[in-house]
Amino acid sequence: MKTTLTDPRTGLARGTAPVSREREVAGAVAAARAALPGWSALTPRERAVRLGLLAATVEAEAAEYAACERAGTGKPEPETAGEVAQVADLFRFYATAARTRTVPASGALVAGHESWVRWEPVGVVGVVVPWNYPLMMAAWRCAPALAAGNTVVVKPAETTPDSLVLLASHAAAVLGEGVLQVVPGDRATGRLLVESAVDMVAFTGSPEAGRDVAARAGTRRVSLELGGNAPAIVLPDAPPQTCAALAEAATYNAGQSCAAPARVIALAENYDRVVALLGAAMTERVAGRDFGPLNNADQAARYDRIVAASQAGHSATGTVEAAAGEEKGYWRPARVLADLPPADPAVTEEVFGPLLTVERAATVEEALALANSVPQALASSVWTTDLERGIDLASRLDAGEAWVNCHLVQTAELPHGGRGSSGHGTDLSVLALDEYQRPKTVTVRVGRP
Template identity: 50%
Template structure:
């Protein structure tokens, strides 16, 4: 089995090199994917550029109908898309079918409607003898790069607002998880003109070629902070716009007025979902000293009850497993449960809870991207905020308390783009998703995302 590029409305094999596709539940190779180089990247970009004028000229209503049709096709193809997603990620199939795929269809439908709701300032005579108005226009060809933790969902988060705004795209999925993006492009080709959605497969070198290509006007990346910095540097050479949704390291502030057992169960769910491979995973628990010991015990019990392979899947690759095991081996923290590989096949990690960490410790400052929870105590609201904000990333956080005055105060003081209260992890298509600091800039989801894929033009007419 070889997974091919999808360029100008059709699969496109290359005679060049391929890379292995590995089932992370077994560690065994099951297929290959093409590795695109300059010729393939150029072909995809040229196809997107050729398709842009006509697609940009469609009405918002026409784009809406196309995205609604794509959402329906995705739902009709759910089983095949889930097969591809599960095979390359090891995700629990029921989660893909019951949670992720419905969210993807919903987000396509949201942006279908949003395409018809882009607003501009009112036309008027802001200078005597002249009438001014604003136009929101598509940017052009968009280069998009997605990660391996949510291959299908991140592809939808990228292409839906870009297409709704009238852009064309060339998307490069992660080299270990390419298939669902290719399937999405094939479905898109049934309702969109050829060249509007293109997918090129490959490694970091492929991504660099795409970012450095002179034609794309914008680069949108979801990935690590390191990857975001590399993309920003490469895009600067041709003054491309960048839209960067990068890593997170979410604090979970738990106060002394909560139901400790119920809170611990919810936090562990948010830490182990998708094996913790989520930039908003409930990674850093900050516990009020009055409930610290009780919460630590409850977190340990809840995490110990989670079974890798049954409750959540494996880490994505041997490299990711080795990275996390390295973080754990270098830590001097107290391990209350887990901390080891689970089984001998695949890339499973035991749910892990640790305490006794300093704010400067690597496990606090670095995003584990695994089912790993660190627990630190605090004595006051001010100390909780200092610990929470004391990392470079600023994507997401949560507060667990019954005190509404505390909620009002702390949500304003937390330096994160998403703050949940008494929950952790849900997203809504209508609300923006994106962070501050080392977590990047630009918003996914919501009207903010749609606006990010547009440019604003002022038109002035002399009377």
């Protein structure tokens, strides 16, 4: 069985991909199970060497990986090139992180006994990743899981299997057969993987799908990253570059980033100025030149529905410069919607497009309350030249990540994870290793009887 793949730049078919069903999913899980004893028995140094080789392979084949990413996402070349470089960096980071892990206290903690903690892999990890960052989201999950000694079966999004199929072929050569498996397919394929004989499920996607995954996983370990709706509090003393920086972050990947700024909150005294500056900055961001299209027809229709339902009293809309032959693609211009009521769907839902809303707050405390008023709690930012106040507000924002005078600044060393309906668990940093390992306390009686 095969599914038709669509080029989001044109809206036209670009090829086909297999749809994995029960036999293929069970076979991939069995292969990962068979590879687990050998992979987990390697020392951290030996796994690090192999993960380093995979990173080097990604770098050597960067042009092919970038072409795969562009085919499925329509992203501009600079975006795909940068993301492929980040993927190689992630595998290198976790190759080293697994060798330098700290552990709880060990030694003679009970008289006559010696105790220590072993960190053991969970086993076979089933990973389900979305279409907005096909390769990078897979690396966020796979790199720490593999570094911790697990084997992995990945189900890519239906619209973007290309780069992960390529990664699996390279992984087989440098990590070993069965260590990293890929099962392309649709939602039914994802459900089959979640319900298969994997020991853990790591899922990145929508809250609705995440709840379904958690229910199907039962008592097995689950790590969930379920999207965001990030607020950006812009105070009257915000730096001059604030609106331009927010516009750039909000349109990167056409706004299809879980941590992207979505809800700008300004005080009454600077509200009109922020609306004007954001409108100007967003209209300067041109679809087809500065950012790509939405990923698929369903997402484009959802985006259009939310915008059409919005009760905005003021708006600004940018332009689209699609190339010849791309007129039927899923292009949407950068857009600002202002004067919105708190219950407006553009405010309460994760829009996942090149859109910024602007809300008015009478006081800083009200701005903070508005920022924390939605169920998603993944990322946030504060913009002010008063760093003491900025740091204080960052500490009071209910989100897994808070930036001051910047947004979407991330690196492998720093953790990323959500709260509330944005899920639970940690991506990135050494803390992500905890997601894919189990501690075992070993105590030996050494004293006299």
